[in-house]
Structures are given as C-alpha cells and as structure tokens.
Amino acid sequence: MPVLARWIEAAGIPTVVVTMMPAVAEERRAPRIVGVEFPYGHSFGMPHDKTMQRRVLDLALRVLAGAASSGTRVDFDVEWPVPLREAYKSWQPKVPSPIVRKLLEARSAERS
Amino acid sequence: MIVDSYRFLPRSFRPFYEGRGPFPGEESPVWAPFEKRLSASRIALLTSAGVYMKESQPTFDLEREDANPEWGDPTWRVIPATARPEDFAFAHLHINPEDMLADPEIALPMRGLAELIDEAVVGGSVADHVAVMGYQDRGLEDWRRTTAPEIVAHLREQGADALILAPA
Numbered sequence: 001m002p003v004l005a006r007w008i009e010a011a012g013i014p015t016v017v018v019t020m021m022p023a024v025a026e027e028r029r030a031p032r033i034v035g036v037e038f039p040y041g042h043s044f045g046m047p048h049d050k051t052m053q054r055r056v057l058d059l060a061l062r063v064l065a066g067a068a069s070s071g072t073r074v075d076f077d078v079e080w081p082v083p084l085r086e087a088y089k090s091w092q093p094k095v096p097s098p099i100v101r102k103l104l105e106a107r108s109a110e111r112s
Numbered sequence: 113m114i115v116d117s118y119r120f121l122p123r124s125f126r127p128f129y130e131g132r133g134p135f136p137g138e139e140s141p142v143w144a145p146f147e148k149r150l151s152a153s154r155i156a157l158l159t160s161a162g163v164y165m166k167e168s169q170p171t172f173d174l175e176r177e178d179a180n181p182e183w184g185d186p187t188w189r190v191i192p193a194t195a196r197p198e199d200f201a202f203a204h205l206h207i208n209p210e211d212m213l214a215d216p217e218i219a220l221p222m223r224g225l226a227e228l229i230d231e232a233v234v235g236g237s238v239a240d241h242v243a244v245m246g247y248q249d250r251g252l253e254d255w256r257r258t259t260a261p262e263i264v265a266h267l268r269e270q271g272a273d274a275l276i277l278a279p280a
Contacts, residue, residue, distance in 0.1 A: 047215035098181035
C-alpha cells in the first residue's frame with residue numbers, strides 16, 4: 001500500500017496512508033503517513049464509534065493538506081478500547097490465511 | 113505518542129516487515145504538493161479491505177490465492193460514494209470481516225467524508241472511490257504495470273485532488 005501511494009503521488013496526486021504499521025510505511029517511503037494503533041481491518045477505528053472515526057479522518061485530512069515535506073508521519077494518540085488479547089484474536093480470520101497456513105506447514109515439516 | 117507498528121501482528125510475522133527498507137527502485141522521496149484549500153478539494157478514498165458491490169461486481173479471486181498463497185488478486189473495484197453499507201461484501205483472507213460488515217466506515221469512511229463536505233470542511237468527494245485487496249507485497253509487478261496506472265487514470269477522470277489510502 002505505501003508503494004501504491006508512491007506511484008499515485010509520483011503521478012501528481014497527493015496521498016496520505018492511514019496505517020496500523022506506520023514504521024513500515026516510513027521504511028517504504030510513503031510521502032504522508034497517519035499511524036493508528038488499531039487492529040488490522042480497523043483503519044478508522046471502532047465500528048459505530050462515529051466520534052473516533054471522525055477524528056482519524058480529520059487527522060488524515062490535516063496531514064494530507066498540511067504536511068510540508070515527503071516522509072511526514074503523525075500518529076493518532078488514542079488507545080484501542082478493547083483488551084489486547086481479545087483484540088489480537090478477534091481481528092484474525094477464523095481460518096488461517098493461505099500464506100499463514102503455508103508457513104505453519106513449513107514449520108511443522110521442519111520439526112518432524 | 114508513537115504508535116507501536118507491530119502491536120497486533122503475530123510475532124512470527126514481524127521479520128517480514130521490520131527493517132526491510134524501501135523496495136528496490138523506490139528509495140527516493142516522492143512529493144505532489146497539496147495546493148488547493150481543503151474546502152475547494154475533491155477527495156477520493158481507497159481501501160485494501162477487498163470491498164466489492166455484491167450485486168453488481170465479481171468478488172476478488174480468493175480461490176487462486178488459496179491454491180497459490182504467494183499470489184494476490186491485483187484487480188480493483190469502483191465503489192460508488194452513494195453505496196449503502198448493505199451493498200458491500202468483503203473478500204479478504206487475512207482479516208476477520210465481521211466488524212467491517214457491521215460498519216464499513218471503519219475501512220471506507222464515505223459517510224464521514226460526506227459529513228465533512230456538508231460542513232464545507234472538504235470541497236467534495238469523487239463519485240467513485242476505489243477498493244483493492246490487501247496483502248499484496250509479493251506481486252508488485254502487476255501493480256506497477258497495470259493496477260496503479262489504471263487507478264491513476266480513474267482518479268484523474270474523477271477529478272480527484274487527493275487520495276486517502278487505508279490498508280486493511
């Protein structure tokens with residue numbers, strides 16, 4: 001996604017990436033980054049929490065329109081309101097993704 | 113406050129992301145200045161949550177990904193700004209879609225953007241936002257050659273002044 005942002009930006013359209021992995025977006029040289037410490041699939045916050053969603057969108061627009069140079073990163077200072085263990089479990093798919101399945105199979109083959 | 117970029121990532125996945133640096137050929141900064149007032153700008157949204165319109169669009173190709181885990185569908189969908197939450201389906205094998213189905217605004221905040229337009233904070237929205245399927249770092253060539261230029265052409269045709277991308 002950061003690299004897609006780069007290509008679109010290079011074509012002349014300003015971009016901002018709202019991401020739970022802002023350190024990775026920085027490494028990949030995304031031009032404008034908003035970091036959120038939220039579980040995957042929740043870039044703009046909790047379902048039905050309009051206030052939280054609005055605050056993330058406001059910050060994204062502020063960084064989009066106001067950043068002065070490439071590589072600008074601003075993190076959203078709100079803690080995820082669900083206990084970590086529960087949130088960590090609930091974002092993940094019920095069935096492991098194909099790549100996770102492949103990694104798990106490779107690991108168990110190494111062990112046996 | 114500095115966000116912990118790996119807080120919700122399984123520990124064994126961290127080495128796939130941390131300290132990898134830029135992709136080859138993508139080291140230098142890119143920059144398109146945001147020149148207009150926000151209140152005079154037309155904004156587009158892009159999500160990588162694998163959203164599609166369940167009545168009128170095909171899903172993303174999850175079967176091929178299932179057979180070949182190194183592959184991800186590089187196609188994209190247009191999501192009309194007028195779509196209702198019940199029009200959406202989600203195709204993504206890497207996340208649990210329950211919360212996004214309950215409230216798609218957490219991935220694609222179209223109603224939130226519409227409110228900001230009503231308040232004259234933002235000038236307008238494109239008619240058609242963009243959806244792709246995430247977890248795609250492994251097949252970048254298709255993206256560079258086809259997907260990205262198509263999305264750029266779409267954004268230009270829509271008169272987008274800027275884009276908010278939200279990886280799922």
